[in-house]
Amino acid sequence: MSPRRLRAMIVKEFTQMQRDRATLRLVLVIPVMQLLIFGYAIRLDVRNLPLAVYDASQTQESRALVQQFEATRNFTVVRHAASYEQALELIDSGVARSAIAIPPDYARAIKRMRGARVQVLVDATAPTASQGAIGAAQLVGQRASVRILARRAGGLTSADALPVDVRVRPLYNPGLSSPLFIVPGIIGMILSNILILITALSIVREREFGTLEQLIVTPLTRTELMLGKLAPYLLVGFIQVTAVLVVGHYLFRVPIRGSLLLIYATSFLFVVASLGLGLLISTLANAQAPAMQTAFMFLMPNVLLSGFMFPREAMPPLAAWIGLLLPLTYYLEILRGVILKGIGLRELWPHCLALIGFAVAFFTVATLRFHKKIG
Amino acid sequence: MTTATEPAVVVDSITRRFGALTAVDQASLSIRPGELFGVLGPNGSGKTTLIRMLCGLLAPTAGGARVAGFDVGTQPDSVKAHIGYMSQAFGLYRDLTAEENLRFYGGVYGIGHELDGRVAWATERMRLGELGGRLAGVLSGGQKQRLALGCSMLHRPRVLFLDEPTAGVDPAARRLFWDIIRGLAAEGTTIICTTHYMDEAEHFDRLVFLSRGHVKAAGTPAEVRAAFGGSATLEDVFIQLQDKEP
Numbered sequence: 001m002s003p004r005r006l007r008a009m010i011v012k013e014f015t016q017m018q019r020d021r022a023t024l025r026l027v028l029v030i031p032v033m034q035l036l037i038f039g040y041a042i043r044l045d046v047r048n049l050p051l052a053v054y055d056a057s058q059t060q061e062s063r064a065l066v067q068q069f070e071a072t073r074n075f076t077v078v079r080h081a082a083s084y085e086q087a088l089e090l091i092d093s094g095v096a097r098s099a100i101a102i103p104p105d106y107a108r109a110i111k112r113m114r115g116a117r118v119q120v121l122v123d124a125t126a127p128t129a130s131q132g133a134i135g136a137a138q139l140v141g142q143r144a145s146v147r148i149l150a151r152r153a154g155g156l157t158s159a160d161a162l163p164v165d166v167r168v169r170p171l172y173n174p175g176l177s178s179p180l181f182i183v184p185g186i187i188g189m190i191l192s193n194i195l196i197l198i199t200a201l202s203i204v205r206e207r208e209f210g211t212l213e214q215l216i217v218t219p220l221t222r223t224e225l226m227l228g229k230l231a232p233y234l235l236v237g238f239i240q241v242t243a244v245l246v247v248g249h250y251l252f253r254v255p256i257r258g259s260l261l262l263i264y265a266t267s268f269l270f271v272v273a274s275l276g277l278g279l280l281i282s283t284l285a286n287a288q289a290p291a292m293q294t295a296f297m298f299l300m301p302n303v304l305l306s307g308f309m310f311p312r313e314a315m316p317p318l319a320a321w322i323g324l325l326l327p328l329t330y331y332l333e334i335l336r337g338v339i340l341k342g343i344g345l346r347e348l349w350p351h352c353l354a355l356i357g358f359a360v361a362f363f364t365v366a367t368l369r370f371h372k373k374i375g
Numbered sequence: 376m377t378t379a380t381e382p383a384v385v386v387d388s389i390t391r392r393f394g395a396l397t398a399v400d401q402a403s404l405s406i407r408p409g410e411l412f413g414v415l416g417p418n419g420s421g422k423t424t425l426i427r428m429l430c431g432l433l434a435p436t437a438g439g440a441r442v443a444g445f446d447v448g449t450q451p452d453s454v455k456a457h458i459g460y461m462s463q464a465f466g467l468y469r470d471l472t473a474e475e476n477l478r479f480y481g482g483v484y485g486i487g488h489e490l491d492g493r494v495a496w497a498t499e500r501m502r503l504g505e506l507g508g509r510l511a512g513v514l515s516g517g518q519k520q521r522l523a524l525g526c527s528m529l530h531r532p533r534v535l536f537l538d539e540p541t542a543g544v545d546p547a548a549r550r551l552f553w554d555i556i557r558g559l560a561a562e563g564t565t566i567i568c569t570t571h572y573m574d575e576a577e578h579f580d581r582l583v584f585l586s587r588g589h590v591k592a593a594g595t596p597a598e599v600r601a602a603f604g605g606s607a608t609l610e611d612v613f614i615q616l617q618d619k620e621p
């Protein structure tokens with residue numbers, strides 16, 4: 001290892017990176033863009049599902065019920081339908097995603113304790129979106145019933161007199177806010193996708209332009225070459241982590257409860273693992289187009305199986321097992337743990353060990369394979 | 376270490392196979408220090424494979440070679456430190472300026488405090504003039520070629536390998552290039568150059584013809600011509616050798 005050669009390599013990589021404005025913009029703007037899109041647009045909890053109302057009762061009681069639906073914030077009334085069929089049509093056409101049908105005898109049925117029947121229709125084509133609405137609708141029904149029963153029993157108020165009172169306290173994210181879950185995910189997502197792609201392309205480009213062949217006849221060693229490639233992207237990675245943390249913290253109120261140092265230290269491990277994977281891909285592909293395709297082959301499981309968006313607990317065993325082979329899975333656990341739970345190395349050391357393992361394994365295999373490709 | 380009398384390059388029955396194909400078959404050569412040596416042959420005759428083995432880019436299947444006093448099989452790192460290599464693709468970074476390319480290769484060859492002087496030398500010697508600040512990608516074919524040559528000469532290699540250096544370069548730039556090459560040889564650099572332009576063969580002190588991996592003829596241009604009937608031009612020899620192939 002010669003510091004002089006390594007320095008030449010690093011200076012060259014920085015100069016090239018700084019001259020490649022398109023990539024530079026990509027690397028700096030995309031993380032913030034993605035954060036804004038994901039942070040503002042994506043709500044894993046469905047709020048304000050468009051609701052069509054068919055109220056055949058037209059009484060104070062029926063209007064109160066509709067208000068209670070709206071009060072859950074799961075529903076927003078968009079239309080009043082004149083008939084049951086019209087309410088169905090509104091869901092068919094997509095104007096509404098749910099409908100409530102209140103029968104003509106609703107108020108009378110309540111007074112006579114005959115069991116007033118209210119039908120709620122929910123468009124369940126997207127199960128996650130409908131689940132919240134279904135739960136909320138059932139809860140509205142139960143609450144309304146409890147209130148009525150309480151009044152009947154006399155002297156009881158609706159809230160404190162329930163015989164069984166289950167209270168759920170959501171830990172770490174009491175507002176159940178989606179950005180809190182998503183922001184740490186985005187850090188991992190962006191880091192791995194951009195870095196894997198850029199490193200894979202950077203080596204393949206050297207091969208395509210014939211500069212790699214030229215480098216191989218110089219005394220530059222493989223390790224110097226790899227480290228030289230790594231240094232600028234390591235900096236890029238840290239800038240991206242910082243940008244997403246700052247925007248996430250100030251715009252989406254993501255708390256950073258744990259140690260920033262631990263975030264950066266594990267980010268270092270993760271960046272090295274991602275770069276190693278990128279270099280590995282570059283040894284599997286000779287031209288930029290196949291390198292892109294190979295990279296995407298790794299990126300898809302990253303999105304789907306790492307727990308970035310979809311809970312790993314819900315996955316069938318094989319998918320969950322494949323997820324365990326992704327560095328991102330461990331990095332996300334660490335990020336969410338440190339950022340949201342404020343936990344540290346004492347709890348997260350197995351994940352850190354896994355990242356070290358990935359970093360060493362990818363880098364070693366890439367360097368060894370790289371040697372063979374030269375011949 | 377080489378002495379003045381020891382050959383700069385000794386190739387001993389070197390062979391390289393790619394699967395069933397034998398790209399170079401038991402080639403043997405001896406090249407003196409300061410010699411301008413040509414490796415001629417059509418495309419696919421094994422020229423590039425031979426050069427790559429001598430540069431330590433490719434391991435020989437059998438046989439061996441010593442370059443600048445080092446064994447290409449067992450001391451490839453020492454070989455690399457003492458040779459220069461210019462590939463057909465020139466190996467320049469198009470998004471770096473001419474000077475940045477020079478500085479990068481200088482650094483990679485471990486040149487330290489001497490770097491400024493060597494970059495100035497290459498700029499002057501390769502007639503790069505005011506081109507230092509231009510991106511390598513926008514230079515003409517001849518300018519790229521001379522810049523690449525400058526990059527491979529910064530560390531004062533004892534042996535310089537040129538693989539089809541004049542492909543795609545206009546005649547005026549080719550003449551300038553050969554002037555520079557002859558100057559370097561006259562100062563003691565051993566130069567080994569492949570080409571399939573027969574009109575360039577007269578530049579060489581000595582040359583070999585390669586055909587399907589075999590050394591077919593060797594000697595000075597005059598000797599090679601004489602061996603093939605005296606009056607023949609090298610181009611005639613070339614065609615004669617080609618015709619003999621099945």
